Amino acid sequence: MSNGLDRHRSSSAPGRSPGARKRVPRWFKWLAPGLVVKRWLLVSSTGLIVVLVGIAIWANLTPVYRLIELTSTTLETIATVVPSYISGPLAIAVGLFLILWGQSRTLGSVAEALSPNGDEELVEAIAARRRLNRGPKIVAVGGGTGLSTLLRGLKAYSSNITAIVTVADDGGSSGRLRREHGVLPPGDIRNCLAALADEEKLLTALFQYRFSVGDGLSGHSFGNLFLTAMNDITGDLERAIAASSKVLAVRGRVLPATLSDVCLWVELADGRRIEGESQIAKARGKIQHIGCLPAAPPALPAALQAIADADLIVMGPGSLFTSVIPNLLVPEIRQAIAGAVVPRIYVCNIMTEPGETDGYSVADHIRAIDAACGGEQIFDAVLVQRRTPSAQSLIRYAEEGSHPVFVDREAIDQLGRRAVLANVMGEDPQNSRVRHDSHLVARALLRWYSRAATWKSNRALANPS
Known part of the structure; x- marks a missing residue:
């Protein structure tokens, strides 16, 4: 809750553009401990190198020797023309730039796919989820x-x-469904599912929507009817609740x-x-x-x-x-x-x-x-x-x-x-x-x-x- 307010305040601070705020900290956030991202990037890069070497070895080692010879000749030539104290750091800087640029574009594509509206940065979402899971x-x-x-x-x-x-409720919409359909009262369960919903505002509003007109519908909430229908489909209230929890992206479980x-x-x-x-x-x-x-x-x-x-x-x-x-x-x-x-x-x-x-x-x-x-x-x-x-x-x-x-x-x-x-x-x-x-x-x-x-x-x- 407070994290969202803090992000809003910092993004609204004078003298700072929203675009700059989004680009600069992202490098460091992905390096934060606990995200379990760095190790897998390293593993994948190492795997790529191993695959390339394996292909070369499979081809009777000749490309490997030629690659080593070509690399050695190239490095000697560069060191002769440009002093090593200049060419070395320059090569390192270019390499790091290419690595960071490639990873940034990759992670940016993933973030855009998972959060197209840009409401929350992917790295922050991952950090929040891991914190809640702990x-x-x-x-x-x-x-x-x-x-x-x-x-x-x-x-x-x-x-x-x-x-x-x-599940003792016998009044209102729950009571009517209990008497007419023989189901356990869904009202309290519906309220708890909506309360635990993970920022799915539209679905939560739909689940809590109560009909005010219509023969047989007046007084019923959509969530109660949905749970009743799921109970009939699955044959079990526990399974009906589990299915509804997936729809609402519920944090936790609701059990009768x-x-x-x-x-x-x-x-x-x-x-x-x-x-x-x-x-x-x-x-x-x-x-x-x-x-x-x-x-x-x-x-x-x-x-x-x-x-x-x-x-x-x-x-x-x-x-x-x-x-x-x-x-x-x-x-x-x-x-x-x-x-x-x-x-x-x-x-x-x-x-x-x-x-x-x-x-x-x-x-x-x-x-x-x-x-x-x-x-x-x-x-x-x-x-x-x-x-x-x-x-x-x-x-x-x-x-x-x-x-x-x-x-x-x-x-x-x-x-x-x-x-x-x-x-x-x-x-x-x-x-x-x-x-x-x-x-x-x-x-x-x-x-x-x-x-x-x-x-x-x-x-x-x-x-x-």
Whole structure:
């Protein structure tokens, strides 16, 4: 992100032409370490020489002897006419010029073919891709807009991202497709694919496009219909997601937590039992217990493997009972996260959510997750917003029955978690809406991860089994 801004500023600097900026640094950028280009140019040049020598040897060596004799005679003549201290450096300079000129034209042709619009130099694209490929293996667990917001920021730090998404949604376009076509709800998966798309703006806009008119089309998004069609063609949602990922040039993977048709249910404090993800918030009651049907859906094997290989596991942000916890109702997912010896963190919501977390503090969020996991602690720390939203936003949310999630540090410590306070909030002054800022959240998580990376070895030593 910042690299793009820096390039724009430097190219707009007074007194420097864009053409000069593009030509001069390119030589040195290709010599930068880590691009794995120089060695292969050297290998190819050496190979060319070896091939020519081999052809000469195959021809009974005569051309080789004559070439050596001709070269020797020519050099003696040049040295006689022009002093060696002039002819030597001159020959070296001419040779270097020819080499650099030839390689420049070759690389320029490759760059033009791969990036015809000139939006980004090829060398910078290669360097960025290699940097992202070396990023940590991050598993993000959740659903809804919260998970897609998180992914949008994380993809600037790593391409090794796996999003594990809930499939319990039964409202809106996803719910209609689920009822009419018998497919798993594609809405959250679509949002995550779009969030991880690698600057494919037109395709992303197409994937997120929602039809506003038309019998049977109104309310559906193109991405939901596309995933539904791919599911029918491939016969499997996992393959449909993989095909869509190629279309959108996705950094990382998006995986459903399970391929089972899951239906959420909750029991409220007043004794009511509510079924269906879309009906839980509407019930407006205090949630006592949560579960799903079937009671123990099998996990997707690829999701379990991603957790086993992870360097960092992140849960949330998002609706506590309808986006985060549903993934943990898959026993194998829950057990895999609990057994991971890597830093694990929960990103807590900034505001309470009417109908789900009315009056909840950060410690209440932790208790709810622990209860859904049978009392087992599956994360080590919780990321919470440090500053309070503006007065205007507080008034706006209070009208809807929503308030900032209280950070009760002492209760968090008693629950065996570490509170990580950071400013990760984005506030829209026009409508006074508060949201997690994707880049601030990602930066805070990676900063915490860099300090907590030693936990893996420490916990492995403490738990050798």
